[in-house]
Amino acid sequence: MFDFVPTRSDGDALREYAELFRASFPDAGHLNETYLKWLYSENPSGKVVGFDAYAEGRLAAHYVTVPADVFIQGVRQRGLLSLNTATHPDFQGKGLFTELARRTYERGAELGFNFVYGVANANSTPGFIRKLGFQLVRPLDAKISLGHVAKVDWPAVCRTAAFRRQWTEAHLAWRARNPQNAIRFASNRDGVLTAFASTDKPGVVVAGEFSPDGPVTALPCASVPILPRLFIGLLPEASRRRGLAIDVPKALRPSPLNLIYLSLDQKQKTLPADQIALSFLDFDAY
Template identity: 40%
Template sequence: MSYEFVPIKTDDKSIEEVTNLLRVTFPHAKKYTKEFVVWQYVNNPLGNMIGYNAFLNGELAAHYALMPIRAKVFGKEENGLLSLNTATHPNHRGKRLFTTLADRSYALASDLGFGFVIGVANAQSTPGFLKKLNFQFVGRLDAKLGWGKFARKVTDAKIDYYRVWDETSIQWRLSNPELRYKVKNNRVSSSTDNFAIQAVLKDFDSEHSLDDNQFSLGFTPLKVWIGIDHTVDWKRSFYFNIPMKIRPSPLNLIFKDLTDKDRKFEFSGVTFSALDFDAY
């Protein structure tokens, strides 16, 4: 059984193939419409998705895609990639295709000048990223549930990593065809699958000025927050850790340096929000 490994494409036929594979791989995820895949793979102002596909006899067997992003890494802005969609058709599982796709994708990314790959892995996928693909385990994202405003604290802590957003990338991120976002007072929020709970995705600072919209999240007095933000004083905020036993899975932040510098992060030097990946 000989697979053909080729870089992913974003023409109509390729988008259709990827959409179908994502639907088969994740049958309970309703978001994988063709419009959603085009939004992710083609419309990103920072560039099309990159990665690799595995084909067998003309059938798309496995797929790995990374999304171009901008981030400030150790004080310098650079292009990087968000590890995003991994899919293997049920008929082709157990063939170790993902490792091959990942290795080829990272080599391609390095050749294209991308400096890093960052991602959020669940409990099942984390060991493979760490042991087989040499990612760094940065830390587990905080998950809080509560109400009211965040109490902020003054800190001069050095931030070694945070994602860079500009007006164009923000507007693209908020144009997700499968989910609507509420924007008010520079805060981006969304609905969740849980009654009376909204998700706080990101509070933008005064550097940005987002226009409020009129979208209502309905009756959602409780708020869930996921990420890493050392400027929030949780002791003075009415938010509490969500116990691990009731979380669907721990969300682990992982990082891979694509340069020859072997860069690594301390958890205390990272800022990361739910808007920075695909939780909502």
């Protein structure tokens, strides 16, 4: 018998979650209390929404979604990014993730959130689709370039993208403070920003361009290193022209990544796959 309770973000809860992550993912050292405090309670869009499962007072499983402000078909909506989940090895195989997810989405709808999105790997994608009703929007592109991944008409993207994360200065400043991998920004003359961060591959940075929502004056800025750039994401087909980027060979990718989507209010039941603007910045890839 399990007890299900909403996720918390106080110090005691964060320590408990960090212990669960260590037990479930011994190699994921970044899921510590400092990182969880930043992610769970300092986000300008709000604290995480999620559920925990307890067995006789012992934390058995944990799942959270992170609030995100997103433009869907040009209309600003409140979304939830499906992110951290863990089940203690002693309690795996009991369907806890599915139950936690269903409770989380019900709670999210009650709080006025419009949808849930996520980036799932090959192993988890089928469960989200079959058990939880997500749409498989499309696999993400993974490209390497020495400059811009593509020539993009960003004003057109801002007008017409079916999915585009809102990034104000407050949101960007928070995102840049990721205690596990600080993000820097470089500004182009046309006002487009490039966000970039380190990767686990020496000599490669992850980078993504976007048009900020409103003025930005106090972000951590620097020149993009003259290194190969990794792009992980999607660009609207009608708003870009082919650049000099090349696809990362599938054999070199750790796992195919898929954009998934679930409407909570049924106003936008599915997303058109060719009208998505998404970069590493939008789903905590680095």
